[in-house]
Amino acid sequence: MPGLTFERRLMFSYCVDPDTLGTFRWFSCYLTTGVHWSFYLSFLKVLLLLAVTAPVALSFGFAGAMAARSHFPPLSWLGKGYIAIVRGVPDIAFFLFFVIALDQGFEWIRHKVLCPDWSEPIRQGNDFLVCQSAKLPLGTAPEWVHETYGFILAVITFSIVFGAFAANVLFGGMRAVPHAQLETAEAYGMTRRETFWRILVPQMWVYALPGLSNLWMVLIKATPLLFLLGIEDIVYWARELGGTKTSRFTEYPHGDWRMWYFLFLLIFYLGMTRVSEIGLEKLMRRLSHGQATSGGELLRKETTA
Amino acid sequence: MSCLQTIQDYGLRSIGIGERLLPKTDFTLCEHFTLIGSGMIWNIYFGIMAMITGFFLATALAVGKASPNKWLRKPSQWFIFLFRGSPLFIQFFFAxxxxxxLKKTYPMFDALTSAWLGALIVLFLNTSAYSGEIFYGALRSIPKGDIEAADAYGMTGWARFRRITWPTMLRLAWPAYTNExxxxxxxxTLVFFSAFPAWQQRGDALYYASYFADKTFxxxxxxxxxxxxxxxxxxxxxxxxxMVNKRLNRHLPAERKAKMRFRLNLAR
Known part of the structure; x- marks a missing residue:
């Protein structure tokens, strides 16, 4: 039982003997046990995942969209293939696939570099065998290295999948910029590169933003899938903590409370959604400023009227 | 063992017909294809049933959200926000x-904890909310002229809704609804990865795919x-x-027909 090994940190002095407490005090003790702090910490994990994944996925998407626009056919196929592959296949399948595939890929590369004189095949029947020193993380590594490695794999996986989504949105945004703008740039003698960076990129965001904000919402709602990647995230802890506890293993025995824990997660996500909605609305207003769109026109009328 | 034999043994494994034990070692490509294909039965069952039942609730929600009556509008808005604002994965767990x-208190709700009904209810409510929002958007962009023409013909209430508003709403919403x-x-595919148990290893396509991936690494x-x-x-x-889109647009002149554009329109 992990609950037993946890160090007993008492938040309040009256928590020494929980059996004697009234309901309110009992809960104030129960909700501040060591395992509960791990639960609260896992919320930070979710926020960290969002904070890291969003910019990385956006840059993956930008690279993908640029590749898809390229005039060099193999590069353009690569970009379009990257965008198309996520279409039609459930994203959860990608998550499950990439986590194993990336792990094996890294180990395979390290195996090739670190143990060049290894002669046995790597795939033996149902096993994937690399030499000891190529193992990731090393068998001797402490626990936190394992956890961090798992988390990094998860971040890369999320970034690849959401990068493809973002590439699709940005590609659409680039095509939505009025063609006359690009022609004007050409008429002024700008090169293709200059047109792209100075005219296209600054203007594409307002067209891409509805898609990107949708993507952000989807990313928020995809974070519980961390659980499937073997991370001890909020879903993991909600299941652990909510399960029936008898007085043999804990000082806070209770029945099956998983329903309440998941209700709490539900409310957490609804709150995240609401906050994002308000924030994105503000951003959209800002980006629409001075743009030749109906939103921009509306803003102009508001200020002149 | 020939591939035909494998198909006979495992083709309907996901609904409990055929061989009881799953293959344990020496997996052939045929076994991969058969079992994962067998699991698709569940995906198709959940998908079709949720879409059909969800369609009606979605229409009701869209009309409710567009209604001027506060008592109809507010519940629809909340319902849509609740199911669109939270992850489906968490909804499955919570449900x-x-x-x-519920089952512990009232044993008659026994069936709800099995995937075929419980997960279906969640999917039904979830897709209703998403489709409801799509339909609501379409409802708001119905050309004003259409409604005015209906008024001019003396159509009101139910007749106007059934013959003018509803078909136009569907026509406008259809591309987005396809994405949904x-x-x-x-x-x-999330069903058996959330809490719902795959009883006797009767799972969906992803369940069997991850079974193979776990076994063969x-x-x-x-x-x-x-x-x-x-x-x-x-x-x-x-x-x-x-095909449905073609039928919905059949009365329009060719150049005004809404082209079906299947751009990735992320819904969840």
Whole structure:
């Protein structure tokens, strides 16, 4: 039982003997046990995942969209293939696939570099065998290295999948910029590169933003899938903590409370959604400023009227 | 063992017909294809049932959200926000544990904790909310002239809704609704990865794909096969929804017909 090994940190002095407490005090003790702090910490994990994944996925998407626009056919196929592959296949399948595939890929590369004189095949029947020193993380590594490695794999996986989504949105945004703008740039003698960076990129965001904000919402709602990647995230802890506890293993025995824990997660996500909605609305207003769109026109009328 | 034999043994494994034990070692490509394909039965069952039942609630929600009456509008708004604002994965978990405690108090709710009903209810409510929002958007963009023309003909109330508003709403919403259908089918893969148990290893396509990946430690065979099945399913959805789209637009002159554009329109 992990609950037993946890160090007993008492938040309040009256928590020494929980059996004697009234309901309110009992809960104030129960909700501040060591395992509960791990639960609260896992919320930070979710926020960290969002904070890291969003910019990385956006840059993956930008690279993908640029590749898809390229005039060099193999590069353009690569970009379009990257965008198309996520279409039609459930994203959860990608998550499950990439986590194993990336792990094996890294180990395979390290195996090739670190143990060049290894002669046995790597795939033996149902096993994937690399030499000891190529193992990731090393068998001797402490626990936190394992956890961090798992988390990094998860971040890369999320970034690849959401990068493809973002590439699709940005590609659409680039095509939505009025063609006359690009022609004007050409008429002024700008090169293709200059047109792209100075005219296209600054203007594409307002067209891409509805898609990107949708993507952000989807990313928020995809974070519980961390659980499937073997991370001890909020879903993991909600299941652990909510399960029936008898007085043999804990000082806070209770029945099956998983329903309440998941209700709490539900409310957490609804709150995240609401906050994002308000924030994105503000951003959209800002980006629409001075743009030749109906939103921009509306803003102009508001200020002149 | 020939491939035909494998298909006979495992073709309907996911609904409990055929061999009881899953293959344990020496997996053939045929076994991969058969079992994962067998699991697709569940994905198709969940998808179709949720879409059909969800369609009606979605229409009601859209009309409710567009209603001037506060008592109709507010509940619809909240319902849509609740199901669109939270992850489906968490909804599955919550619903399962909710049904579980319901079952403890009232044994007659026993069926709710099994995937075929419990997960279906969640999917039904979820897709209703998403489709409801799509329909609501379409409802608001119905050309003013259409409604005015209906008024001029003396149509009101139910007759106007059934003959003018509703068909136009469907026509406008159809491309987005097609995307929603694709997403519903894809999210059916979450069912057995949330709390709902796969009783006697009767799972969906992803359940069997991850079974193979766990056993062989090789993701490069089962997941591409799963992807193949899902791309096939997506093509079928796009084709059949395209037929409906053609029918919905049949009265329009050729150049005004809404082109079906299947751009990735992320719904969840």
């Amino acid at each position: 399962y544990f909710f049904f579980l405690s 259908a694709i997403f519903v089918f894809q999210s059916t 090789n993701p490069f065979v089962p997941y591409p096969i799963l992807a193949f099945y899902f791309i096939l399913l997506t093509l079928v959805i796009v084709w059949s929804f395209g």
